[in-house]
Amino acid sequence: MIINFTKAENSNVNIPVSGITNTFLTGPAGSGKTTAAINIVAELSKAKRENSGKRLRIVCMTQKSDWRTLSTLVEPERLKLLVLGDPESEPIHFNPCKIPYGILPGEWSDILADLFCRAYGLLASAKKIVVDVINELYKNAEVFEAAEKSESWKEIVPELSQKVTFSKIYKNIETRMNALADQERIQKDMFARILDRLSSFGRENSVESRIFGNAKRDQIKAMSDMPMT
Ligand SMILES: Nc1ncnc2c1ncn2[C@@H]1O[C@H](COP(=O)(O)OP(=O)(O)O)[C@@H](O)[C@H]1O
Ligand SMILES: [Mg+2]
Numbered sequence: 725m726i727i728n729f730t731k732a733e734n735s736n737v738n739i740p741v742s743g744i745t746n747t748f749l750t751g752p753a754g755s756g757k758t759t760a761a762i763n764i765v766a767e768l769s770k771a772k773r774e775n776s777g778k779r780l781r782i783v784c785m786t787q788k789s790d791w792r793t794l795s796t797l798v799e800p801e802r803l804k805l806l807v808l809g810d811p812e813s814e815p816i817h818f819n820p821c822k823i824p825y826g827i828l829p830g831e832w833s834d835i836l837a838d839l840f841c842r843a844y845g846l847l848a849s850a851k852k853i854v855v856d857v858i859n860e861l862y863k864n865a866e867v868f869e870a871a872e873k874s875e876s877w878k879e880i881v882p883e884l885s886q887k888v889t890f891s892k893i894y895k896n897i898e899t900r901m902n903a904l905a906d907q908e909r910i911q912k913d914m915f916a917r918i919l920d921r922l923s924s925f926g927r928e929n930s931v932e933s934r935i936f937g938n939a940k941r942d943q944i945k946a947m948s949d950m951p952m953t
Contacts, residue, residue, distance in 0.1 A: 739764070741771050758790055766797035785816060808935075817935055821858070821893070822886035826878050829867045829885065833858040844921040850914055857896045861888040889937045890925040897922070 727737055744764065749757045769782050782798055784791055787808040795805055806816045823832045837854035841847070846854075862868060865887045870880045901915035924932040 741768065744768070758788075762791065762794050762797070765794060769798040769802060817938070819886055819889055819936060819938060821861075821888040821890065823862075823867070823881050825882055827881075829862045829871050829881060830859070832885075833862060840921075846918065846921065850918050853897070853900075853914065853918060854893070857893055857900070858888070861892055861896060889933075890922060891928070891933055891937045894919065894922045894925040898926070 727739070747761075747764070749761055751757050765782060765784065768780055770779070772779050779802065781802045781804075782794070783804045783806070784794055785806045785808070789807055789810050791805065791807065795803060808816045820836060823829055833855050836858060837851050840854060841851040859868075862885060865884050867881055867884045867888075870884055871877045874880050897915055897918055901912060901919065904912050904915070906912075919926070924930040925937060927933060
């Protein structure tokens with residue numbers, strides 16, 4: 725189902741619940757996407773499941789605090805609002821260094837370093853350093869050994885790898901940089917550029933360290949623990 729709006733239109737639209745399993749709202753900034761989406765979710769929260777007659781519970785994961793309005797429209801016991809990067813609300817905690825189920829450590833370190841370097845405009849030579857550092861930390865955490873030797877590596881690898889964090893990556897790069905001789909200026913510059921991008925992870929209590937630097941709080945578990953009403 726595709727509904728096409730323009731800003732000037734002021735029309736009521738009725739959307740069947742079954743029609744909004746996957747919904748893509750697009751439009752220029754300020755055109756009312758967030759407002760429309762919040763209203764759709766608020767309406768959905770009143771709908772009942774066909775088979776059980778229970779009302780839906782809402783899990784909202786967002787990076788923007790403007791979704792907070794939703795908490796005035798849906799009862800708190802049926803709403804889990806997780807705002808990425810906002811320590812004032814309940815932020816989504818996750819550790820990108822924790823290897824997802826079924827992925828090999830060598831694959832994950834490459835993906836992680838690649839994403840990091842692309843996001844921060846770092847070159848291939850920086851990526852090599854970042855991969856080396858992540859692999860060393862995985863090795864120290866015995867992640868590679870588990871991946872090679874253990875039958876239940878798919879469960880063990882995520883468990884062991886969560887000890888690795890961006891804060892540890894920061895410290896490892898810092899140590900490597902300090903070990904370089906003064907003459908190795910080009911290398912030192914490269915390390916400094918990577919550290920610059922990771923600087924918030926060099927501070928233990930920064931928002932980034934707290935939210936992405938530990939995997940002790942498992943958000944997925946927090947969500948499934950929410951009671952059904
Ligand atoms: N249907 C509407 N009628 C009048 N104003 C609206 C409507 N939808 C949104 N707005 C207002 O327009 C502004 C931008 O809306 P918003 O939903 O944040 O847009 P977007 O998410 O597309 O950037 C907000 O101030 C909002 O209150
Ligand atoms: Mg918006």
